[in-house]
Each structure stands twice: as structure tokens, then as C-alpha cells.
Amino acid sequence: MPPLTDLADAVIRGDHPQAGALTREAIRLAIEPKTILDDGLIAGMTVVGDRFRVHEIFLPDVLLAAKAMYAGMDELRPLLIRDGVPSLGKVVIGSVKGDLHDIGKNLVGIMLKGAGFDVIDLGHDVAPEAMVRTAKEQGAAVIGMSALLTTTMPVMGEVVSRLKAEGMGGTVRTVVGGAPVSEAFAREIGADAYGFDAGNAVDVVKTLVGRR
Amino acid sequence: MSDVFTVAPEEMSPERDAVLALLGIPAGTLLGDRIERLYTHATGVLGETIAPRGVIAEIEGEAFDAVYAGDGKNAAETPVALVSHRAEFRALFAVTLGEPLSRAVAECFTGADFALGYTLDAMASVAADAAAAVAERRFAGTLRERGWATADGAVLRYSPGYCGWDITGQRRLFAALQPGAIGLTLNDSCLMQPLKSVSGVLLAGPRTIHRFPPTFDCCARCAERTCRDRLATLFAGAAH
Numbered sequence: 001m002p003p004l005t006d007l008a009d010a011v012i013r014g015d016h017p018q019a020g021a022l023t024r025e026a027i028r029l030a031i032e033p034k035t036i037l038d039d040g041l042i043a044g045m046t047v048v049g050d051r052f053r054v055h056e057i058f059l060p061d062v063l064l065a066a067k068a069m070y071a072g073m074d075e076l077r078p079l080l081i082r083d084g085v086p087s088l089g090k091v092v093i094g095s096v097k098g099d100l101h102d103i104g105k106n107l108v109g110i111m112l113k114g115a116g117f118d119v120i121d122l123g124h125d126v127a128p129e130a131m132v133r134t135a136k137e138q139g140a141a142v143i144g145m146s147a148l149l150t151t152t153m154p155v156m157g158e159v160v161s162r163l164k165a166e167g168m169g170g171t172v173r174t175v176v177g178g179a180p181v182s183e184a185f186a187r188e189i190g191a192d193a194y195g196f197d198a199g200n201a202v203d204v205v206k207t208l209v210g211r212r
Numbered sequence: 213m214s215d216v217f218t219v220a221p222e223e224m225s226p227e228r229d230a231v232l233a234l235l236g237i238p239a240g241t242l243l244g245d246r247i248e249r250l251y252t253h254a255t256g257v258l259g260e261t262i263a264p265r266g267v268i269a270e271i272e273g274e275a276f277d278a279v280y281a282g283d284g285k286n287a288a289e290t291p292v293a294l295v296s297h298r299a300e301f302r303a304l305f306a307v308t309l310g311e312p313l314s315r316a317v318a319e320c321f322t323g324a325d326f327a328l329g330y331t332l333d334a335m336a337s338v339a340a341d342a343a344a345a346v347a348e349r350r351f352a353g354t355l356r357e358r359g360w361a362t363a364d365g366a367v368l369r370y371s372p373g374y375c376g377w378d379i380t381g382q383r384r385l386f387a388a389l390q391p392g393a394i395g396l397t398l399n400d401s402c403l404m405q406p407l408k409s410v411s412g413v414l415l416a417g418p419r420t421i422h423r424f425p426p427t428f429d430c431c432a433r434c435a436e437r438t439c440r441d442r443l444a445t446l447f448a449g450a451a452h
């Protein structure tokens with residue numbers, strides 16, 4: 001299906017105007033939206049992710065590709081909603097209360113969307129109750145939390161405890177990350193997983209939702 | 213008495229290799245055209261939005277000990293305590309790149325210019341460190357104008373959150389320094405706003421005062437190890 005191969009290539013090249021145009025072209029050709037998503041946009045991002053993992057390209061290249069994917073998604077989103085096409089799962093993300101750093105969290109969100117997840121980004125300085133409430137209301141499968149300060153790390157534990165207290169510990173999984181956070185800390189607070197960088201976070205979330 | 217100053221952009225131009233390292237790109241890598249264009253674009257945005265300012269206030273040893281004690285959460289033995297007691301002069305300091313730059317980074321992400329936002333953020337981090345280095349040089353210059361003539365005298369900075377100085381130390385540091393004069397505030401988590409800011413203490417003395425064995429408890433937990441690089445700049449060309 002050449003239009004979708006070209007679309008994937010546009011994403012890989014980070015050519016966002018072309019990615020938008022080729023998505024419109026694929027829609028005009030009446031290709032199923034889910035097929036455009038899987039075989040065009042996500043296929044391109046998968047190649048980009050693979051090249052990033054083996055250090056053939058660098059994070060800025062991934063982010064240029066993500067912008068191209070978003071250009072395609074802007075065209076496709078209304079059709080995916082119309083057709084009720086499910087995502088890989090809903091993930092609520094945020095930098096925890098007191099923490100205003102959100103570059104790392106943003107990278108995780110961009111890469112999760114690139115992998116096909118529906119991401120609800122609550123931003124920074126997010127209170128534990130807001131994370132849990134949003135996950136409950138949106139039917140999220142995972143809450144991803146970021147902290148860059150040792151002073152805000154304990155808030156991650158509050159989210160995990162709150163989930164358990166509300167009986168959601170088994171249904172909503174938690175993943176934590178950020179410079180001072182470690183695998184040991186994740187275990188200590190009872191989080192389900194730890195992601196050491198944005199690329200790894202995507203793999204971890206896929207594992208948590210059983211997509212690997 | 214506080215010394216409030218502005219930093220000339222040419223004094224703190226972010227070093228390219230340091231920016232690339234933050235972007236995960238090894239030094240010496242030949243960048244493709246699109247990343248070069250991105251870098252140039254980010255450099256332009258940085259130049260348009262950066263508004264660096266700083267404040268320095270000299271402090272006596274006992275007064276610094278009270279600031280350093282913070283909320284009582286420092287480790288029992290730390291490099292900061294060791295070096296500060298060896299120092300001849302001390303000054304609290306803070307530098308900030310200003311709010312417009314932080315806003316520009318945020319706007320890049322909300323506008324899906326992720327690569328630009330990420331590159332700009334990395335440049336800003338390196339520039340913030342360069343601004344802190346300007347504060348070091350400024351304090352050293354002030355001391356020399358007053359007759360400080362210690363052989364091999366050197367000023368290095370130490371910040372809450374590093375080298376065993378718990379980040380909660382920011383509270384007393386801010387209370388003593390009052391960096392509101394340069395637009396800096398502290399939130400409940402001891403996080404500075406604007407984000408691209410550096411605060412801490414400048415410690416002056418013979419360069420050997422800054423040497424410490426990396427055997428403190430905090431050293432074992434430290435992932436940064438930037439103290440080694442900073443010391444290397446003091447002893448470049450000399451036997452350690």
C-alpha cells in the first residue's frame with residue numbers, strides 16, 4: 001500500500017507537512033482510518049523508536065518524527081473517534097504535586113502517543129487525588145508519574161496508597177520515573193514499575209497493559 | 213549588602229558540546245542538516261527570550277552555618293560543610309535566566325514543537341550553569357578588588373540538593389539572600405521559579421580547599437559527579 005509506506009517514510013523523516021498531506025490523501029482514498037494509523041503513522045514511529053534504541057538516531061530526531069505523527073493524527077483523530085477505534089490503552093501522566101519540571105514527562109507522553117496510547121496529560125504540580133480521580137473517570141489502565149526533586153518523590157507513594165485505598169490497585173497500574181527515582185524506590189512505595197527514560201517507559205507501559 | 217547584576221549574553225553562551233550531551237548526542241557527532249537547523253533555531257529563540265540576572269551577598273562563617281543547617285536534614289558529614297569551614301570568604305548567590313525563556317519552552321511543547329522545546333530546554337540548562345559561573349567570577353573579582361591575593365585562589369559554587377546539602381536548605385538560603393530582587397521565588401517543594409535558575413553558596417580560598425575525597429555517604433548516591441569536572445577546571449595543567 002504505497003501511500004501508507006510514503007506516510008511512514010514522512011514520519012521517519014520528520015516531515016510534518018508531508019505527513020499531514022499524505023494522511024489526507026489516504027483518507028481521500030478511503031483507506032480505513034485504523035489501517036492508516038497502524039500501517040502509516042505507528043509504523044513510521046516504530047521504525048524511529050527502533051533506530052533510537054540502537055543509537056542510530058537521537059532524541060531530537062524522534063521528536064521531529066513525533067511532530068510529523070501528530071500532524072497525521074490531527075487529520076485522523078475525528079475518524080478514529082467516529083469509528084470507535086480503541087487505542088492501546090489510556091495512560092494518565094503528570095509531574096507530581098510540588099514539581100514544576102515537565103520536560104521528561106512530556107517526552108514520555110509524546111512517545112506513548114507515538115506508540116498508540118491515549119495519553120491524558122495532567123501537566124505539572126498534580127495532586128494525588130487529581131491523578132486517581134482522572135484515572136477512575138477516564139478508565140485509565142496506567143498512571144505515569146514523574147518527579148525531579150527528592151522533596152516531591154514521596155507524593156508518588158501517596159498516589160499508589162490512594163489507589164489501593166480506593167480499591168483500584170489491581171486495575172490501574174503505576175509507573176514512576178525521573179532523575180532521583182530508582183527501581184528500588186518504585187518497589188519501596190509499591191509502584192508497579194519504574195521507567196528509566198522515555199523510551200523505556202513506553203516498553204514498561206506496554207508490558208503493564210499486556211501488549212508485549 | 214547584596215550585589216544585584218545582569219549577565220551579558222556573550223558571557224554565558226551555552227557550550228555546544230554540553231548542550232549536545234544533554235540531548236544525548238555524543239561530542240564530535242556530525243549532525244544532519246535538520247538537527248543543525250533545529251540547533252540554530254533554538255539558539256535564536258534563546259537569544260530572544262533570555263533575561264539573565266543574579267544576586268550575590270557575602271556572608272560570615274557562623275551566619276552561613278545557620279543557613280546551611282536548613283531544616284536539619286543534611287547528612288552528618290558533607291563536602292559542603294568541609295569546604296565551607298576551610299573557605300576564607302563565603303557568599304550566597306542566585307542567578308536566573310528569567311520567566312520568558314521558561315514560557316518559550318512550555319509553548320514549544322504545547323505547540324507540538326517538541327524537538328525545538330527540548331533543544332531550547334537543554335540550551336537553557338547549560339546557560340544557567342554558565343550564569344552561575346559568571347557569579348563565581350564576579351565574586352572572585354570583587355574579592356580581588358578588595359585585596360584578596362591568596363595564591364591559587366579559587367571560587368566554586370555549591371548548591372542545595374547537591375554534595376550533601378539537603379534541598380530544604382533553599383528555605384533559609386532564600387530567607388537570607390532575598391532573591392525576589394531578581395524575580396526568583398521558592399515553592400513549597402523548595403523549587404525555584406523561574407525553573408532555569410541556580411542558587412547556592414560561593415566559597416573562596418586556595419584552590420586546594422575544594423578538594424575532597426568522594427567518599428561521603430552523599431557521594432555514593434550521587435549520579436552527577438560534576439564535582440570532578442569542576443575540580444579539574446581548577447587544577448588544569450597542575451598535578452592534583
